[in-house]
Amino acid sequence: MSRKYILSIQGEGRGHMTQALSMYDMLVEAGHTVCAVILGSSGTRDVPRFFFDKIKCPIIQLQSPNFVCDKDNKSINITRSVTHNFKKIRTFRDSLKQIDFLMKEHQPDVVINFFDLLIGLYYRFYKPKAKLICVAHQYIYFHQDFEFPAGHWLDKAAIKFFTRLTSTGSSKNLGLSFYKIHTNNEEVVIVPPLLRKEIFELQTGKDDFYLIYLVNSGYFEEVLSWHKNNPEIVLHCFTDRPDKINSSYEFDKTKLFVHAINDTLFLEMMSKSKGLASSAGFESVCEAMYLGKPVMMVPIQGHYEQFCNSRDAYKAGAGIFSDSFDLSKLTNFSSTFDASNPWFKNWVANAKHRIYNEIISV
Structure with missing residues (x-):
């Protein structure tokens, strides 16, 4: 049975974009329709040309919360990130309204989210009927057998909290992994990497x-x-x-x-x-x-x-x-x-x- 999909992508990570490209090809080859692609980003990083060339449906770029680097464009500055994103709350609110418009326009059966926070927030506040599936390496953090590096307890708590926000309302989380881990809980299914063809x-x-x-x-x-x-x-x-x-x-x-x-x-x-x-x-x-x-x-x-x-x-x-x-x-x-x-x-x-x-x- 053919379905209608919308893909949502955290655009600061090019890995998320290539994974989404592979997913797009997979769905189209199987006879499904990808109505639109939502690309959330800070606007500071250029989107590669190849992404626009290979996606044959509307691509909607929206402002999404993201990290801010230091003045040398090397390390992440947490204080600046929090301040920057707080100042743009109205912008992010407008982004959520645009997502709602797209959802009502296309009426997708399923939304597939590649780790973008906007979709998690949208499902938290708008509660749409379309099913949500989340795909990213980060969802492996939900698996009890994943081994975090020793220490860094605050960082660990923060990234697990952020990851949960991106998957609010999700019907299934797929954790891409370097290696096989037995799926023994309902919160995440461990799957191989989604490499481009x-x-x-x-x-x-x-x-x-x-x-x-x-x-x-x-x-x-x-x-x-x-x-x-x-x-x-x-x-x-x-x-x-x-x-x-x-x-x-x-x-x-x-x-x-x-x-x-x-x-x-x-x-x-x-x-x-x-x-x-x-x-x-x-x-x-x-x-x-x-x-x-x-x-x-x-x-x-x-x-x-x-x-x-x-x-x-x-x-x-x-x-x-x-x-x-x-x-x-x-x-x-x-x-x-x-x-x-x-x-x-x-x-x-x-x-x-x-x-x-x-x-x-x-």
């Missing part, structure tokens, strides 16, 4: 360069510092402000290449690289794991989710974690890294089937 078509190699993904361009100075001390090693760096970096810094542009975010080029280069250095975003780490590439994870300062991801991915064998972009750690680690990971490929292989069955069962 292009990754399964890539041929892997090992060219003589390392790949870097900077969510926050403020970390480029650390990359540049390492590059100047190791000028013989070729680096390809993807970030959302390449023009500013290329014009603001002097460096050897035949050894250090700075690219704009491009999904196709990034995946192609990952498949050929000797390893990846990035913040500990769930999706990019999973892609590297599938391609058999070692990862050095540098969580954004103050970003507890990424701190948890880096420890969880380390446990899953993805690579190592670090407090800075000291790429010597990655180059040393990559020389002994075992790229064979059939267990992970087997885990990912039936992701589409398992996730689709969970979606249509609601």
Whole structure:
């Protein structure tokens, strides 16, 4: 039976966007209708062009509560985040009204939320009839067997509270995971990563360069510092402000290449690289794991989710974690890294089937 869906996405995380793209393709291929996509963001980060190119339905961008970084665009500033979001309460209220208009216009059967707070707030205050399904790695926090890093009790309580707010009114929560965890409660179902289809078509190699993904361009100075001390090693760096970096810094542009975010080029280069250095975003780490590439994870300062991801991915064998972009750690680690990971490929292989069955069962 064909259904109508609306997808809602936390637009500050590009992993949520690629997961939503995979979900969009899955639903359309199965004969369902995706009426609209709601993209919540702070407006400070550019939305990649590929997202608009691949979604063939209306995309509505709305202001949504999000973290605010420090002036150097590196660490998360909690005080500024709280103050900034409090000042925009009226804006967020208008966003909720726009969601209500869309819901009444399209009358969807199901809303699938990729960790955006607006939808959680909408279901809390408006209580619509459409079923809600929540999909993100963060919902693994609801599982009693997930191991949080020791300490950080306040951060742990805060992220679990925030995650619950995003899933208010949810009929089912799907927790994307690096590895299998037995589902033994009704609050969350653990499922494999929802990787984009292009990754399964890539041929892997090992060219003589390392790949870097900077969510926050403020970390480029650390990359540049390492590059100047190791000028013989070729680096390809993807970030959302390449023009500013290329014009603001002097460096050897035949050894250090700075690219704009491009999904196709990034995946192609990952498949050929000797390893990846990035913040500990769930999706990019999973892609590297599938391609058999070692990862050095540098969580954004103050970003507890990424701190948890880096420890969880380390446990899953993805690579190592670090407090800075000291790429010597990655180059040393990559020389002994075992790229064979059939267990992970087997885990990912039936992701589409398992996730689709969970979606249509609601």
